[in-house]
Amino acid sequence: MGCGVSKSNQFHKHSRKAIRAAVLIQRWYRQYVARTEMRRRYTWHIFQSIEYSGEQAQIKLYNFLGYLMDNFTPSSTERNLISHIFRENDVCWDSEWERYFCYKNIEVPEVYSGPHLTFPLTVEQAVGLLEAFRNKKQLHSRYVLELLLETWKLLRMLPNINRISTCHSKEITICGDLHGQLEDLLLIFYKNGTPSLEKPYVFNGDFVDRGKDSIEILLILFSFMLVYPCDVYLNRGNHEDHIINLRYGFTKEVLTKYKIHGKRILKLLQKIFSWLPLATIIDQKVLVLHGGISDTTDLSVLTKVNRHNYVSALRPPKRRVHSSAAMSIDIDMDDDLWSTSKIYQRQASLTYPKPLGPRECFHNRSLQDFSTRIKANMENELENSKKREVILAAALHRSQQDILSVSTDSVSSDNVKDEWRQILDLLWSDPMNQDGCMPNEVRGGGCYWGPDVTEDFLNRHNMQLIIRSHECKQEGYEFCHNRKVLTLFSASNYYDVGSNRGAYVKLGPDLVPYMVQYQASSMTRELTARQSVGRTERSALKVLREQLFAHKSDLLCAFKKFDTKNTGLVSLIDWASAVESVMHLNLPWRMLRCQLVTCKMSDGMIDYYDWFNELAIKGPNTDHIDQSLLETLYRHRSTLETIFRIVDTDNSGFISMEDFRQTWKLLSVYLKMEITDEDISTLAETIDSNHDGSIDIDEFMEAFRLTDKKSRLERGRSMFMGTTSDLTKLEGDPNV
Amino acid sequence: MPPKKIEPKKPEPKKPEPKKDAAPAAKPAPPPEPLPEPPKEPDFDPKSVAIEFSTDQIEEFKEAFTLFDRTPTGEMKITYAQCGDVMRALGQNPTNADVLKVLGKPRPEDMSIKMLDFETFLPMLQHISRAKNQGNFEDFVEGLRVFDKEGNGTIMGAELRHVLATLGERMTEDEVDRLMAGQEDANGCINYTSFVKHILSGYIYMVHFFSS
Numbered sequence: 045m046g047c048g049v050s051k052s053n054q055f056h057k058h059s060r061k062a063i064r065a066a067v068l069i070q071r072w073y074r075q076y077v078a079r080t081e082m083r084r085r086y087t088w089h090i091f092q093s094i095e096y097s098g099e100q101a102q103i104k105l106y107n108f109l110g111y112l113m114d115n116f117t118p119s120s121t122e123r124n125l126i127s128h129i130f131r132e133n134d135v136c137w138d139s140e141w142e143r144y145f146c147y148k149n150i151e152v153p154e155v156y157s158g159p160h161l162t163f164p165l166t167v168e169q170a171v172g173l174l175e176a177f178r179n180k181k182q183l184h185s186r187y188v189l190e191l192l193l194e195t196w197k198l199l200r201m202l203p204n205i206n207r208i209s210t211c212h213s214k215e216i217t218i219c220g221d222l223h224g225q226l227e228d229l230l231l232i233f234y235k236n237g238t239p240s241l242e243k244p245y246v247f248n249g250d251f252v253d254r255g256k257d258s259i260e261i262l263l264i265l266f267s268f269m270l271v272y273p274c275d276v277y278l279n280r281g282n283h284e285d286h287i288i289n290l291r292y293g294f295t296k297e298v299l300t301k302y303k304i305h306g307k308r309i310l311k312l313l314q315k316i317f318s319w320l321p322l323a324t325i326i327d328q329k330v331l332v333l334h335g336g337i338s339d340t341t342d343l344s345v346l347t348k349v350n351r352h353n354y355v356s357a358l359r360p361p362k363r364r365v366h367s368s369a370a371m372s373i374d375i376d377m378d379d380d381l382w383s384t385s386k387i388y389q390r391q392a393s394l395t396y397p398k399p400l401g402p403r404e405c406f407h408n409r410s411l412q413d414f415s416t417r418i419k420a421n422m423e424n425e426l427e428n429s430k431k432r433e434v435i436l437a438a439a440l441h442r443s444q445q446d447i448l449s450v451s452t453d454s455v456s457s458d459n460v461k462d463e464w465r466q467i468l469d470l471l472w473s474d475p476m477n478q479d480g481c482m483p484n485e486v487r488g489g490g491c492y493w494g495p496d497v498t499e500d501f502l503n504r505h506n507m508q509l510i511i512r513s514h515e516c517k518q519e520g521y522e523f524c525h526n527r528k529v530l531t532l533f534s535a536s537n538y539y540d541v542g543s544n545r546g547a548y549v550k551l552g553p554d555l556v557p558y559m560v561q562y563q564a565s566s567m568t569r570e571l572t573a574r575q576s577v578g579r580t581e582r583s584a585l586k587v588l589r590e591q592l593f594a595h596k597s598d599l600l601c602a603f604k605k606f607d608t609k610n611t612g613l614v615s616l617i618d619w620a621s622a623v624e625s626v627m628h629l630n631l632p633w634r635m636l637r638c639q640l641v642t643c644k645m646s647d648g649m650i651d652y653y654d655w656f657n658e659l660a661i662k663g664p665n666t667d668h669i670d671q672s673l674l675e676t677l678y679r680h681r682s683t684l685e686t687i688f689r690i691v692d693t694d695n696s697g698f699i700s701m702e703d704f705r706q707t708w709k710l711l712s713v714y715l716k717m718e719i720t721d722e723d724i725s726t727l728a729e730t731i732d733s734n735h736d737g738s739i740d741i742d743e744f745m746e747a748f749r750l751t752d753k754k755s756r757l758e759r760g761r762s763m764f765m766g767t768t769s770d771l772t773k774l775e776g777d778p779n780v
Numbered sequence: 781m782p783p784k785k786i787e788p789k790k791p792e793p794k795k796p797e798p799k800k801d802a803a804p805a806a807k808p809a810p811p812p813e814p815l816p817e818p819p820k821e822p823d824f825d826p827k828s829v830a831i832e833f834s835t836d837q838i839e840e841f842k843e844a845f846t847l848f849d850r851t852p853t854g855e856m857k858i859t860y861a862q863c864g865d866v867m868r869a870l871g872q873n874p875t876n877a878d879v880l881k882v883l884g885k886p887r888p889e890d891m892s893i894k895m896l897d898f899e900t901f902l903p904m905l906q907h908i909s910r911a912k913n914q915g916n917f918e919d920f921v922e923g924l925r926v927f928d929k930e931g932n933g934t935i936m937g938a939e940l941r942h943v944l945a946t947l948g949e950r951m952t953e954d955e956v957d958r959l960m961a962g963q964e965d966a967n968g969c970i971n972y973t974s975f976v977k978h979i980l981s982g983y984i985y986m987v988h989f990f991s992s
Contacts, residue, residue: 065923066948071875072979073951073959078868085847477854616836632843634836648836 083581086632088518090584091539093629094591095516096486098682102291103488105683106358108714109690147189150305161187163194170267171238177260178230185305188263192312195266198273199319204351205343206277206324208244210553218246218332218549220513220521220532221281224255224294227564228536228546229264235562236548239268239276246324248513248532249281249334249471253292255535259301262313280320280351281334282471282489282514286310287356291686299697318352322470325507329555332511336473336529337501338491339481341466349463357464357471358489474515475529495525502528509557511549520547520561536563540580585639591627592640593659594679597672598626603652613649673723676715684711688741698738704728824882829903841905844870845898856898861891863901867908874908876949882907917976924972935972937964 152160158181159172173183183191210216217236222229239245247265252258269276282288289295289310298313299306323333323346472490479494502508510529516538522531536546542563550558592599602622606614614622619641620633633640643654677684684707691707692699699707708724728739833841848858848866858866864879880886882904886894927935927943937960944951944959951959963970963978 059926061923062926062943063947065920065926066943067875068920068923069944069959069979070949070951071873073955074864074876075868075871075873076979077955078865079871081865082844082847082869089847617839620839632847634840635843635847 082635084518086635087581087584088539088543089631090588090629091543092516093631094587095539097629098291099288100486100488101683102288102686103358105291105686105714106287106356147186147193150184150186150189152184152186156184157181158183159187160184161191163190165191165194165267165270167240167271170264170271173267174230174233174238174264177226177257177264182301183260183263185302185309188259188302188309189305189312191263191266191270192309192316194270196312196316196319198270199316199321200352202319202321204322204347204349206279206321207328208246208277208324209327210551210555214242214244215550215552216244216246216326218248218511218532218551220248220534220547221250221516222247222255222261223250223283223535223538224252224258224261224297225535225538225564226255226257226260228534228562229261231536231546231562231564232534232548235560236550239272241272241275244272244275244277246277246326246332247279248332248511249279249320250283250513251278251281252294253283253289254538256293256297258294258297259309277324278320279324279332279334280317280322280471282357284317284320285356285358286314286317287358290689291682295689314355315352318355320351322346322351322467326551327553327555329507330509330511330551331505331507333470334512335469335471335490335514336475336493336512337497337510338466338469338473338493339497339500340462341469341501343505345463346466346470349467351467354464354467357468472514475512475524475531477524495528498525498528508555511557516544517547518544520545521549521559530557540583543580585636588631588636589640589659590678591629592623593656594675595626596656596659596675599623600652600656602626607652612653613646613651615649616645619650619652673727680711680715683714685741687711688744692741697741699741701728701737701739704739824884824904824907826882826900826903826907829906831902831906833902833906838902841870841902842898845901851895857895858901859892860886860894860896863896863904866901867905870905872905872908872911874911878908878911917980920976920979921973924976928972933971933973934969937968937970940970 159169159176161169161173161183176183208216217232219229219232237243245268251261251265255261265276265278269278283292283294286295295310298310302309323331323343325331469490472484472487474484474487474490474492475498476492476494479496481491481493481497484490484492498510502510508528511532512529513532513534515531515533516535517531517533520533520536523529524531530549532547532549533544534546534548536544538544545561545563547559547561550560552558599622602625603614603619604610606618606622616634616637620637623633624630641650641655641658643651643658645651687707687710688699691703705721705724705728708727712718831838842856844866845856845858846854848862848869849856850859851857860883863883864874864876867874867879874882883896924935924940927939929935941956941960944956945953959979960970963975965971
């Protein structure tokens with residue numbers, strides 16, 4: 045461009061245009077950024093609401109099953125179906141457990157191409173294990189069992205609360221939830237280095253569930269802990285719990301990867317989880333634990349509990365009548381004996397004080413229902429119990445000889461209740477912004493605690509910071525309570541590719557937290573912000589639509605209340621309040637409306653029948669099945685699958701027709717719905733096409749589109765549980 | 781169009797402010813100013829704005845407002861700094877200057893401190909929504925044609941980056957990178973008609989991108 049006068053006129057006219065163009069582009073860009081941010085936020089809300097209500101559902105299911113256990117007659121089939129998950133897992137005698145852990149008989153075939161481990165483990169082997177997993181190898185079950193045995197031996201020696209220090213100018217690295225996402229762990233080790241004497245680590249729980257490499261993560265963490273027992277610390281999370289694992293994928297993962305020994309591995313892990321320490325304290329000033337605290341959290345109590353009694357944090361240990369009497373013995377061997385001791389204990393547990401919160405509500409509501417449905421066969425019981433007493437006495441005599449090292453303190457019920465509640469709070473609580481402390485009804489366990497509780501707690505214990513995990517945060521971490529509480533989450537892309545970053549914290553002697561963020565997956569780098577938000581949003585909306593469909597009957601009821609004249613139309617405002625009243629997800633429904641309701645609105649009114657048609661999910665060959673049954677199936681698919689897996693005692697993936705029927709009866713009681721025998725037969729026939737009398741669980745779930753093949757994310761994770769299509773990819777070496 | 785609703789408590793509506801014009805007629809010597817000199821206007825008076833949004837719309841705005849509310853106790857308040865973003869999230873397209881104007885031209889240090897509740901926000905939003913001259917496809921293309929030296933429908937990416945980062949309401953390098961991601965060809969050229977379409981479609985729901 046020249047600078048002559050005539051040209052300069054042109055220049056300025058052009059630049060005026062240029063500026064105008066620039067301003068236009070800039071404002072449109074800014075609008076795009078703001079709209080993207082908004083979409084990101086409500087997408088997040090959707091995922092989080094559904095996740096938490098899933099957790100709540102699992103707790104409800106567990107309470108229901110617990111109720112069955114406490115109140116069904118011992119001979120009832122329903123109870124037998126599920127009783128095994130409630131078996132107490134007490135340590136009686138070391139040698140028994142050593143026998144159970146026995147790996148020595150397991151041969152490792154020559155074709156096995158994975159790593160071979162020798163004990164004591166060296167750092168080279170631990171690093172080798174890391175490499176092997178990175179290359180998608182699987183560790184042979186023999187080595188898994190050996191590793192778990194060594195881990196268990198170590199964990200038993202650890203206190204409930206680890207106390208560590210940053211002396212020698214060591215920086216301690218703290219990681220949050222990993223949830224089976226191996227890529228994130230590899231990324232952390234890559235960025236920060238593997239654990240060593242100079243590089244101590246604390247892992248803050250939730251190593252398993254949801255991601256597809258939970259067992260690999262455990263094996264890596266355990267192996268580094270064995271090599272550097274003074275420099276690697278693990279805290280228990282709420283997912284280190286076999287009841288939760290049933291729903292959220294870890295159980296399934298192990299059973300699929302280890303077809304022969306999976307069950308044993310899981311049982312040992314139950315034990316190991318219960319032996320994981322509850323918290324870690326750094327320099328006496330920083331408390332690291334998975335969930336949080338409550339207004340009653342007392343570290344001196346927590347230091348003294350027998351943490352291994354709490355195999356699942358969801359259920360307090362049965363109150364022992366007296367040590368010499370009903371000692372429950374681990375019983376793979378002897379069903380009868382077990383069931384008799386259970387009866388003995390049942391008396392005690394019926395009078396066991398029920399805990400607070402949603403569990404109590406559930407129990408109250410269901411008591412009336414169950415009493416009419418289930419007949420307690422009292423006469424038979426009395427007769428049988430007399431017989432059993434004899435057997436029991438004999439067994440106890442025998443067991444008393446076996447039991448040498450069991451604590452003879454009979455724990456009073458109040459103490460146990462208090463202890464149990466403390467542990468539950470530690471693993472399940474979330475911080476809130478308001479002062480005070482109240483039950484965490486969204487999750488169903490633990491509580492919400494406020495800044496005043498933090499302040500009080502820190503002052504009382506002379507500490508300055510609480511580091512916890514348990515909640516997914518977009519940036520991988522978040523401070524609250526005046527920067528006295530730090531939430532740390534290390535599973536990036538948790539809800540979907542691009543949904544969030546992960547983070548870990550480094551703490552030096554100055555105890556000033558230094559955050560490092562990251563985001564795994566090359567996919568994320570390739571996606572632009574628009575694309576990644578778009579993907580996540582699509583996933584979230586899809587999940588939401590499914591949830592809405594699954595609640596069709598309730599929604600119809602709610603709409604009809606507004607549509608008194610039966611026009612089939614509701615206004616937008618009514619639509620939004622009806623939907624919220626049914627779904628209880630606290631979402632911005634109006635904003636989501638244009639994504640959820642694509643059928644045309646006439647005069648600002650929504651035709652809800654049209655809308656339901658839009659949402660309807662049709663599976664193959666499901667036309668002959670009652671719509672409302674289909675809806676039930678869909679709505680409770682996670683529960684259904686969980687019950688299936690519980691019923692499938694030998695973990696074969698198949699259940700018999702008879703058990704299949706019983707499962708439905710269980711479900712119908714739980715849901716308080718009528719599911720007729722005819723319905724069940726129709727369902728069964730759809731699957732058991734070869735009429736061999738057994739149902740393939742996965743096939744069943746697939747057939748009714750209850751698993752979502754199409755929305756498979758690259759990371760192979762679903763909101764509820766992993767599916768066969770993910771795990772078949774993992775079936776590598778048949779010899780493991 | 782949804783039926784209009786006038787809030788009874790507001791007085792008679794005030795005429796919307798005339799939009800800022802581009803730079804005045806060419807002067808010989810001085811280089812173009814980063815931001816065109818606006819004609820002198822009276823300050824924005826929120827009380828004088830009549831709300832014409834429907835109840836439905838207002839409920840929807842509240843939802844968006846709540847999404848951006850970061851107060852510890854959910855007080856339904858946002859900072860001044862967030863005001864522009866919330867308006868944009870609701871589909872408006874103000875410049876930063878427009879936003880500062882309706883906020884009463886606050887000092888920069890107040891932007892993250894001073895808070896705004898929904899009642900105060902609403903008339904600001906109403907005012908912004910009345911703005912004409914949102915800019916259409918032709919405006920964009922016209923403006924970019926300035927840089928099309930060869931008149932072949934393409935401009936140099938580097939030049940556009942420079943413009944966006946130095947003229948108008950400057951964008952940061954990061955922002956420019958994100959906007960231009962994937963737009964330049966191997967020679968660093970951009971087909972600006974496609975580019976404009978790309979910007980205008982930016983907030984429209986993406987159909988699908990990765991189908992594997």
